[in-house]
Amino acid sequence: MLKVYTCIATQHDLRLVALAAFICALASFTAVNLLHHVGRSESEMRRIWLAVAAIATGFGIWATHFIAMLAFQPAVPSGYNIALTIMSLLAAIALTGTGLTIGISPRVPHGRWIGGAIVGGGIAVMHYTGMAAFEIAGRVVWDVPLVAASIILGGLFGAAALPVALHANTVKWKALGSLVLTVAICSHHFTAMAAAAIMPDPRIVISATALPADWMAAGVALVSILIILLAIIGLALDVRDLRRAGEAARMQELADAAVEGLIVCNETEIVAANRSFAALACLDGSQPAGRPLASFFPAVSQGEFTGTAQTPLEVGLCATDGSTVPVELIRHSMLYAGKQHQVLAVRDIRGRKRAEEEIHFLAHHDPLTKLPNRTSFNEKLEAEFATHRSAERCLAVLFLDLDRFKEINDLFGHLVGDAVLQCVADKIRGVLKPGQMVARLGGDEFAVIVPGLPSAGYATRTAEAILDAFNDTGANLPAGVTIGTSIGIAVFPNDAPDRETLLSHADAALYEAKMQGRGLYCVFEPSMGEHLRDRRQFEHDIRHAISRKELRLVYQPQAQLQSNEVFGFEALLRWDHPERGAVPPAVFIPVAEECGAILKIGEWVLRTACAEAASWQQPLAISVNVSAMQLHGGNLPELVGAVLKETGLDPFRLELEITETCLIKDIGRALAALRQLKSLGVQIAMDDFGTGYSSLSNLRAFPFDKIKVDQSLIRAVDTSDEAAAVMRAVFGLARGLKLPVLAEGVETDAELTFLRQEACDAIQGYLLGRPCPISDFAQHTSGKGRTPASRRQSNHELRLVKNSAA
Structure with missing residues (x-):
């Protein structure tokens, strides 16, 4: 190393040495920069930029050598052989290009190290070819160890230069790679120069064609200028790449912020993708960039990719874990990295598909039982009709209706009712064979x-x-919940020629099964159709009875037993049918409740009775029965308030009669409704006490003002000790609760005598007066002929009240 240092310090112009080092570093950085640009280029441009990088590197090695040679100051004349000088430049470019090509090739194992070593070899070839071109009046004697050292240094540093330079596309790694390449060139050159010892020999004459040092300086200057130009080009490329990288980063950030998957692709390969697409498609954590489009969308042809612009295309996305995700593709064209690319928006439609499937399921199935609904039933039946019209087999339709399902809802609540429906669905499904279908048409x-x-x-x-x-x-x-059903059967083609008639006949058979006692099945017979039509006509008539003015009210008096004074009337409904005549309430009221007409009828009764009572001169009470549907309809208190305001009736004169069966359906709602009615000032009576679901707790829980004992308990009190004992218990209970008692259905003197003995508060029945138009009781409503409260009457006198009322 001392000999190398002595060579540089004593035999070179240090200013030119510094210039050589600068040109070497500039050329190295330019070469590394251009080499990175080669990696981002494609096809023909890749080869062009590789050639430019090789030229920059070769020129750098050559310029460094000859600037340093110009800095070498031997004491004898010297010159440069033109042919060998040019050959040294071409050798540097060729070997450098070969090394760079191998270094960036992904197919060569350890290609960067091998390519770097070849670049180091190019440095040595260029140097010693250049030294062969150096003509001097003397002989060059080589120090073999230093020659070997120079070659080794150039090869080692050259081999390390490419791996370092290509480690990452950042300024840091580019600078480090350039530094290592500069060290490779300079260490080789100056070590090789130290290996050369010049022995002056006047006998050696420099050839006339040799280039003098001045001319060589001009050539080196031109090459240096070219290196600077290439450096400027590389810098411009860097600036452009930085700008593009910034734009790409911003675009990537925007793309990653998108919920939908976005991919940029050329004709066959994915160039870039956002996080959403990677999360959707690459479940193994890999990156989609660089993969073929067909690996993710194998069912989509290239023509579909290029022909779906602005038009959504539903396809299956094959994720890396082998699963298939339904997606929607929308294509756009855009310039990306200076070239035309396709951008595919990939929308995950699994949620939409699930929603569509759920909507389709709900459109064709009952959400509670998951059975097909009426729509699916009709579609299936239509398809079966089309099949059986040309077949020699029969098609049966069975209609099922649960027995007393309303009572289950009333007693146990709707949650238990829903559980019953689900249980029924499972039971029916369990006995059906393949090809048979059960559907829930609605309700039970x-x-x-x-x-x-x-x-x-x-x-x-x-x-x-x-x-x-x-x-x-x-x-x-x-426990206690029992499920029963009635079934009606109709068969095609025996019972009906078409679908509508078949369904009607199955309904008629079901109606007949329910009429015969429930819990059984009936096969359609022609006579059943007439019964069903009669029932449907009956329901139609009761719905229109108000508009046809076929309903009327009659009134039955109620009297105090102590004073024998009539204090009010109960309004009772009658229906005069134009064809059927007088229809008993026990016949048409249940039908009105089943078909839902009871709500309008109940409102009409309330409004009519209150209006009538408001017209009386005497402030007698008026009692109106309320059905369970009215109580649980949700607007009974509002209706009563509106009627009282409309008619001007004193709320204290109105008494609403509620049966205990009305309370059982929904105790909470019934209690709330009764409290609202009490807040209006209306009186509440428990009707038909002693029948149905009589519960002593109801007397405490609900705000009743009176108990009306059913006539079934009044009968036989004079002949049966058991009946009398029951009535005495009722009177004792009422006295304990401080509730007045009205006995209904009093018809005999013996019953009246018993009630007087037991201190009953009031009575109602045929003994007092039959239900009649209110005009028959004008002497009471007008105040004429009323029995004074202070006067005592005998049983005979009470019958006179009855006779006068009649």
Whole structure:
């Protein structure tokens, strides 16, 4: 090393040495910069920029050598052989290009180290070829160890230069790579120069064609200028790449912020992708960039990729874990890295597909039981009709209606009712065979399609299997809940020629099964259709009875037993049908409740009775019965308030009669409604006490003002000790609760005598007066002929009240 230092310090112009080092460093950085640009280029441009990088590196090695040679100051004349000088430049460019090509090739194992070593070899070839071109009046004697050292230094540092320079596309690694390449060139050159010893020999004459040092300086200057130009080009490329990198980073940030997957691709390969797409497609953590489009979208042709602009295309995305994700593709074209690319927006539509499937399911199935609904039932039945019209087999339809399902809802609540419906669905599903279908048509109505029967008689087998399944109560249902069903059967083509008639006949058979006692099945017979039509007509007539003015009210008096004074009337509904005549309330009221007409009828009764009572001169009470549907309808207090305001009736004169069955359906709602009614000042009476679901707790929980004992308890009190004992218990209970008692259905003197003995508060019944138009009781409503409260009457005198009322 001392000899190298002595060579540099004593035999060189240090200013030119510094210039040589500067040109070497500039050329090295330019070469590294251009080499990175080669890695980002494609096809023809890649080869062009590789050639430019090789030229820059070769020129740098050559210029460094000859500037340093110009700095070498031997004491004898010297010159340069033109041919060998040019050959040394070409050798430097060729070997450097070879090394750089191998260094950036991904196919060569350890290509960067091998390519760097070849670049180091190019430095040595160029140097010693250049030294061969150096003509001097003397002989050059070589120090073999230093020659070997120079070659080794150039090869080692050259081999390390490319791995360092290509480690990352950052200024730091570019500078380090340039430094290592500069050290490779300079260490080789000055070590090799120290290996050369010049022995002056006047006998050696420099050839006439040799270039003098001045001319060589001019050539080196031109090459240096070219190196500077290439450095400027490399710097411009760096600035452009930085700008593009900044834009790309901003675009990547924007793309990563998108919820949808975004990929940039050329014709066949993905160039870039955002995080959303990587998270959707690359579940193994790999990156999608560089992969073929076909690996993610194997079912999409190239023509579809280029022909779906602005038009969503639903395809399957093959994720890296082998799963397939339904996605929607939308294509756009854009310039990316200076070239035309395709941008694909990849939208994950799994949520939409699930929603569509759920919507489709809900459109065709019942959400509670998960059974097909009426729409699916009709579609299935239509398809089966099309099949069976040309077949020699029968098609049966079974209509099912749960027995007393309303009572289950009233007693146990709607949650238990829902559980019952689900249990029923499971039971029916469990007995059906492939090809048969059960559907829930609504409420507690179910229907079964049984196709392909050899004869009509086979339909009863399915009905029997369903009834057998109902014998086993569901394990998840509360104790005491029993499930029963009635089934109506109609068969095509025996019973009906078309779908509508078949359904109507199955409904008629179901109605007949319910009329016969429930818990059984009936096969359609022609006579059943007439019964069903009559029922439907009856329901139609009751719905229009108000508008046709067929309903009327009659009134039955109520009297105090102590004073024998009539204090009010109960309004009772009557229906005079134009064809059926007088229809008993016990017949049409249940039908009105089943078909829902009771709400309008109840409102009409309340409004009519209150208006009538408001017209009386005497402030007598008026009692109106309230059905369970009215109480639980949600607007009874508002309706009563509006009617009282409209008619001007004193709220204290209105008494609403509520049966205990009205309370059981929803105790909480019933209690809230009764409290609202009490806040209006209305009186509340418990009607029909002693029948149905009589509960002593109801008397404490609900704000009743009176107990009305049902006539079934009044009868036989004079002949049966048991009946009398029950009535005495009722009177004792009422006195304990401080509630007045009104006995209904009093018809005999013996019953009246018993009630007087037990200190009953009031009575109502035929003994006092039959239900009549209010005009028949004008002497009471007008105040004329009313029995004074202070006067005592005998049983005979009370009957006179009855006779006068009649």
